[in-house]
Amino acid sequence: MEGKGAMKINIDHTKCSGCKLCEVACSLNHTGAVNVQRSRIRVFIGEEFCLPVIARNYKAVCDSKGDMVMYNGHEVDECVVCRASCPVKSVFKELDGKTPLKCDFCRGDPQCVRWCPTGALTLVGGR
Amino acid sequence: MGLCGWKGKILRVDLTRGKIGEEDLSDDLMLNYIGGRIAGNKILLDEMDPMVDPLGPDNKLIFATGPLTGTGVPAGGRFIAVSKSPLTGGIANPCCGGYFGANLKYAGYDFLIIEGKSPEPAYLSIVNDQVTIKPAEHLWGKWATETENAIRAELSDSKDAWGRNTPSVLLIGPAGENLVSFASIMSDGGRALGRSGLGAVMGSKNLKAIGVKGTGEVRIADVKGFQKAIIDFIGEARETGQLENRSKWGTWDLIGRAQKTGTLCSLNFKEGDFDGFKPYEDPATIRDKIRVRDEACFGCPFRCGKRSTIFDPAYPGTAKGPEHETLGLFGSNCGVADLDEIWKANYLCNELGMDTITGGATISCAMELYELGYLTGKTIGYPLNFGNGTAILELLKKTAFRKDFGDQLADGGYAVAERAGHPELFMGVKKQGFPAWHPQGRFPGLEVIGLQYATSPVGASHTKSVMTFHSQSDDLTPLVAWTKHYQDYVSIVDAGVLCWIIYHGPMWEDKASSWLELVTGVSYSQDKLMMIGEKNWNMERLFNLAAGLSSEDDGLPQRMLTEAPPRGGRVVDLPPLLEEYHRIRGWDNKGVPKPEKLEELGLSEWKVKVQ
Numbered sequence: 001m002e003g004k005g006a007m008k009i010n011i012d013h014t015k016c017s018g019c020k021l022c023e024v025a026c027s028l029n030h031t032g033a034v035n036v037q038r039s040r041i042r043v044f045i046g047e048e049f050c051l052p053v054i055a056r057n058y059k060a061v062c063d064s065k066g067d068m069v070m071y072n073g074h075e076v077d078e079c080v081v082c083r084a085s086c087p088v089k090s091v092f093k094e095l096d097g098k099t100p101l102k103c104d105f106c107r108g109d110p111q112c113v114r115w116c117p118t119g120a121l122t123l124v125g126g127r
Numbered sequence: 128m129g130l131c132g133w134k135g136k137i138l139r140v141d142l143t144r145g146k147i148g149e150e151d152l153s154d155d156l157m158l159n160y161i162g163g164r165i166a167g168n169k170i171l172l173d174e175m176d177p178m179v180d181p182l183g184p185d186n187k188l189i190f191a192t193g194p195l196t197g198t199g200v201p202a203g204g205r206f207i208a209v210s211k212s213p214l215t216g217g218i219a220n221p222c223c224g225g226y227f228g229a230n231l232k233y234a235g236y237d238f239l240i241i242e243g244k245s246p247e248p249a250y251l252s253i254v255n256d257q258v259t260i261k262p263a264e265h266l267w268g269k270w271a272t273e274t275e276n277a278i279r280a281e282l283s284d285s286k287d288a289w290g291r292n293t294p295s296v297l298l299i300g301p302a303g304e305n306l307v308s309f310a311s312i313m314s315d316g317g318r319a320l321g322r323s324g325l326g327a328v329m330g331s332k333n334l335k336a337i338g339v340k341g342t343g344e345v346r347i348a349d350v351k352g353f354q355k356a357i358i359d360f361i362g363e364a365r366e367t368g369q370l371e372n373r374s375k376w377g378t379w380d381l382i383g384r385a386q387k388t389g390t391l392c393s394l395n396f397k398e399g400d401f402d403g404f405k406p407y408e409d410p411a412t413i414r415d416k417i418r419v420r421d422e423a424c425f426g427c428p429f430r431c432g433k434r435s436t437i438f439d440p441a442y443p444g445t446a447k448g449p450e451h452e453t454l455g456l457f458g459s460n461c462g463v464a465d466l467d468e469i470w471k472a473n474y475l476c477n478e479l480g481m482d483t484i485t486g487g488a489t490i491s492c493a494m495e496l497y498e499l500g501y502l503t504g505k506t507i508g509y510p511l512n513f514g515n516g517t518a519i520l521e522l523l524k525k526t527a528f529r530k531d532f533g534d535q536l537a538d539g540g541y542a543v544a545e546r547a548g549h550p551e552l553f554m555g556v557k558k559q560g561f562p563a564w565h566p567q568g569r570f571p572g573l574e575v576i577g578l579q580y581a582t583s584p585v586g587a588s589h590t591k592s593v594m595t596f597h598s599q600s601d602d603l604t605p606l607v608a609w610t611k612h613y614q615d616y617v618s619i620v621d622a623g624v625l626c627w628i629i630y631h632g633p634m635w636e637d638k639a640s641s642w643l644e645l646v647t648g649v650s651y652s653q654d655k656l657m658m659i660g661e662k663n664w665n666m667e668r669l670f671n672l673a674a675g676l677s678s679e680d681d682g683l684p685q686r687m688l689t690e691a692p693p694r695g696g697r698v699v700d701l702p703p704l705l706e707e708y709h710r711i712r713g714w715d716n717k718g719v720p721k722p723e724k725l726e727e728l729g730l731s732e733w734k735v736k737v738q
Contacts, residue, residue, distance in 0.1 A: 017374075017430035019423035020226075021357075024199030028350060034198050035344035036233070044292055045226075047316070047434070047445055048419060066286075077288035090283075090290040095342055109353070117201075117361045117370065117428030 007105050008124040009113060011052050013072065015120035018050035022112035022121060029111045040103045042091045044080045051080060052112075052120060055092040058100035059084040070087050079125055129619075131348040132194030132647035133157050138236040138258060140251060142332055143184055143243030147258045152237060162193030162237060164220045164621035165663040167209030170240065171218070172666055177674035181213040182306060182331040186246035190231065190297070190337075191238050193624040197229035197345050197425065198353075200642045201360050202629035204229055204425030204456060207621055212323040213331075213541055214308045214485065215557040215586040217680075219323030219522040222590065222621055224424030224432070225315035227295040227339065234341030245333040252282055253339040263335040267304060267357050270478040271313045272444065274298045278338040298336035299326045300480025302527040306330050307537040309430025309485035309560075313477060316423070317447025321482040322559065323585055324539075325453050348648030356645055360638075361428050370428060373629070374421055377431040378451035379410035381423070385455070389569035389696045390576070392460040392561065394513055395491040395555040396684075399565045399692045402629065403464025407454070416466055429629060437467045442474055449473040452589075455563025461494060462513030479527035480521055486526075488560025489540035490519055492553045501547040507532045551685045559586025564594060566687055567696035575606040577699035580710060581681045582610070584667035590627045591617060607707045615660030622663070662728040664712075668734045678718035681705065 020043050023036040031038050040055040040070035051071070064078045071081050085092035092101045103110075113121045129135055135157070137150040149330055160166040167189045180186040188210045195203040208227030212219035231239060234253050241251075250263040260283075266274050275296045283290035302310040303326030310326025311319045318324075329335075347353045351729025364370040372380070385391035386408055390401030406412050414433075422432035436445045449457070449469055457463060457472040476483045492512075496502040497511040504510045508531055509518035535543050540560055544553040554561045566577030574597050580587040593613035594604050613631070619639050620630045630638065640651045671680075687699045709716060713724035725731050 017421050017423035019427050020425055020431065021201075021428065023198055024426060028199070028347065028354065031344070032350060033344040033346045035342070036229075037342040038344075042289070044289065045316075050420075050422075079289065080286045089287050090293070112274075115199075115361070116359055117365075118374075118430070122538075 006125055007108070009103075009105075010122045010124050011054070012031060012120050012122070013049055013051045015118045016043065016050040016069055017118050018045045019117065021115045022052060025111035025115035029106055036109055037061055038094060038101065040092065040101045046074070046076065049074055051076070053081065053083055054103045055085055055101050056083040057085070057102060059086045062086045062088040130157060130647055130649065131346040131426075132198065133162065134235055134237050134343070134345070136171060136236050136562065137238045137240060138253070139240045139242065140258070140260070140268065141242045141674060142245040142260065142334060145260055147260070147344060148257070148681055154578045157194070159659065161619070161622035161643070161659065162196075163191050163207045164209065164222070165276065165618055165625040165659065166622065167191035167207055167220065167238070168218065168663060168666050168670070170238065171209050172670055174374065175211070176671050177211065179211060181211040181216065181328060182240075186328055186331075187240040188325065188332070189238060189330050191624055192228045192232055194647045195623040195625060195642055198347060198646050199357065199426040200623075200625070200646065201357060201364070202424075202427045202429060202643065203623060204427055205624040205626055206231065207624055208320045208324055208325050210328050211674065213306070214324035214326070215559050217557060217586070217674055218584050218667050219325055219674050220585060220621070221320040221322045221325060222624065222627065223312075223314055223318050223320045224427070225295065225318035226425045227297055228245070229425040230339045230341060232341075232345055233343045234339050235343050239337070241332060242336065244293045244331065245674035247336055248333050250336040250338065251334065251340075253337065254282065255343065255721070256335065266335050268301060271298060271480060272316075273299050273476065274300075274336055275316065278336050282338040282340060294338050294340040294353045296336055296338050298480070300478060300527065302480045302537075303330035304335070305527065305529045305537065307526060308479060308539040308542075309482045309489070311476075311480050311482045313480050317477050319477070319482070322484065324482070324590060326480050329511055347646055349645045353391070354644045356641070356732040364428060368515050373429045376410045376414070377433045378628075379407075379413045379433075381451045382410065382454060383408035388649050389567070389692065389694070390565045392563045392565050395460060395495040395552070396561060396565060396686065397692065398568055399569070399696045400694065401459035401464070403462070404459050413466065413659050417470055422445035422447070424626070427626065427629075431628065431657060435470065439467070440737065442471060446474040446477050448471065448477070452563045453483040453487070454683055456484050456491070456560070457519065460487055460491045460563070461516075463516045466518055468516030468519070472516075472523060475520060475523045479523065481523070481527060485539060485555070485560040486523065486563055488553070488555055489536055489543065489732055490522060492540040492544055493536065494554055496544060496547050496549060499551050534711050551715060553586045554684050554686070556580045556583065557586035557680050559588070561587045562589035564589055564695070565692075566683065566699055567692055569695050569697070571601050571697070572603065572606050574697050574699040575610055575704070577683050577687055577701060578607065578704045578708060579610055580682050581701060581705065582614070584664075584671055593631045601657050603704060604707060606683065607704055608711060609718070611711055614664050615657055618660040618663040619656050622659070632689065658728070662730065665724065665728055665730060668714075668718070668720060669730065672719060681718060694710065
């Protein structure tokens with residue numbers, strides 16, 4: 001549960017440059033090799049902005065209608081801002097295409113936050 | 128357990144026969160040629176006759192990553208293309224950022240070798256080991272962004288937006304299709320394999336694009352050490368101010384430095400500074416006016432890429448750039464001070480797929496020919512005075528489609544000047560245009576830039592050694608040694624593949640060997656690396672000699688050697704510089720590596736071939 005005082009990673013997408021070092025950091029820490037497909041954080045590279053998204057819980061049914069939604073002044077596909085791992089999405093799943101991935105905060109020291117060179121990711125609470 | 132870092136695989140595609148195959152990388156290639164530019168050169172030298180027609184089916188186009196590509200090594204996300212250049216007739220090895228290199232590794236390959244010629248327009252789809260040649264009739268003629276989006280959609284098996292976001296695309300625009308001699312290969316929203324005209328090589332093979340994505344991993348030899356080294360590197364870059372400086376300005380802070388030292392190309396290199404660029408000596412002027420956001424290549428903390436727009440409905444969307452080179456070549460060198468005009472030229476070159484450097488050099492050359500009366504307005508179709516930004520934009524479009532006078536421009540500035548009877552007015556080396564740095568700066572030592580252009584194997588280039596900015600003495604001997612040292616060192620940077628912009632110069636020079644060791648587990652001494660770098664430089668020389676180039680092609684335009692810019696600057700006294708250069712390289716006075724040098728570097732088999 002993400003109650004008061006719980007660990008949280010804040011995302012300021014205006015600072016994200018799309019370098020994907022967070023994806024490298026995450027996959028390296030969880031798999032022992034660089035494999036961004038297995039990262040629990042993914043960065044969407046848009047023309048006007050980049051958006052890091054961190055995997056949350058698995059959802060068996062996708063209730064998105066594929067609409068475009070407004071996100072901080074940018075029009076973006078609803079599926080991009082959704083944090084769920086789901087049967088439709090091509091990210092947040094193991095290489096078998098099924099097993100969902102979910103952020104575990106690297107047991108209290110999220111490597112994506114440590115590596116992020118721009119300040120787009122910051123840790124709130126927990127430490 | 129094999130070596131970490133490398134994937135150990137070559138993907139070879141024969142477009143003539145539609146044949147696709149995988150090969151293992153030899154240990155020799157990995158350990159002794161590392162990857163990128165050096166391993167790519169080695170493959171080209173081993174497999175291809177340097178005399179082939181660069182636009183014929185026998186030319187090969189090699190896309191080469193290095194052991195560091197896709198690992199997250201800071202400023203290590205780049206890749207190289209190696210081929211024979213249709214512009215210079217010599218070796219070509221431009222470097223590019225973005226995500227393509229990383230994605231090629233994740234698909235499972237260190238190198239992609241393209242051979243032959245497709246009978247029909249085609250594109251290559253690489254999804255892990257599922258590699259297919261697909262028809263591209265529907266994409267032929269399309270501009271860069273439209274092509275990229277189409278390939279992204281076609282490579283995506285799922286319907287979600289993430290699926291379209293994952294692949295990387297390499298493509299040519301209309302310029303490459305129409306064999307413009309300075310056509311570029313574009314990638315991932317405005318990154319470019321800009322120089323040497325390799326877009327035309329792709330065009331000659333009827334290959335419109337390459338899309339790649341993969342789910343594979345890259346293994347790291349020392350994971351704990353690697354994690355620490357990266358966090359330390361970013362911390363160091365932050366503390367020294369490098370991170371903020373480079374991220375904020377990209378290359379825009381170089382305008383002021385070039386103006387002050389008289390090293391800014393201006394009016395086809397007649398001058399070394401430009402009054403119209405006074406406002407841009409403060410880079411904030413540029414940033415505030417056009418920048419949308421800062422973009423990084425894969426794994427790079429520095430984000431020097433600048434996505435920009437001019438908010439003009441006639442030019443919808445954004446472009447990457449213009450960086451220092453484009454500002455110089457389409458700005459000061461064409462006498463254009465209006466940032467909007469320069470931006471539009473940059474936008475058109477990105478979308479049509481042309482090198483902004485040789486593109487700008489070609490048009491500025493035509494401008495001088497026009498002002499001197501060697502080309503008429505009737506021939507060109509416009510009164511092409513310096514400063515005529517509107518004509519530049521029209522001519523760029525005509526060049527990409529080889530229409531009217533654009534058909535001449537498409538052959539490059541040297542051809543235009545030669546046809547007009549004045550080849551000496553094209554400012555370049557080996558028919559490739561000078562970059563934005565003027566070799567006739569106001570301070571002693573800056574003329575070594577001229578030596579670097581003259582001796583670069585790919586024609587005039589600013590990325591094959593390291594510029595000198597500080598010299599107190601008229602004795603240039605140490606700077607010739609500097610030039611040689613950094614030519615060899617940059618070869619290593621390009622083999623990693625690390626980014627020349629970040630790793631050039633003495634700062635972080637020792638990092639190449641430490642990154643290689645952390646990632647691959649192979650320990651390279653600095654001496655060993657420099658030997659590999661020197662070997663590479665000699666391999667490129669041997670390729671060029673065997674391709675028919677000679678020391679006669681190592682010259683500079685007459686103006687550089689005889690006339691100083693009117694507002695101050697130095698004449699480049701090239702012959703003594705070349706003599707000293709040949710001496711320390713172990714080359715004879717014709718620039719041919721001596722047999723003992725070839726022996727020392729393990730290149731003896733080439734003794735006969737270059738006689």
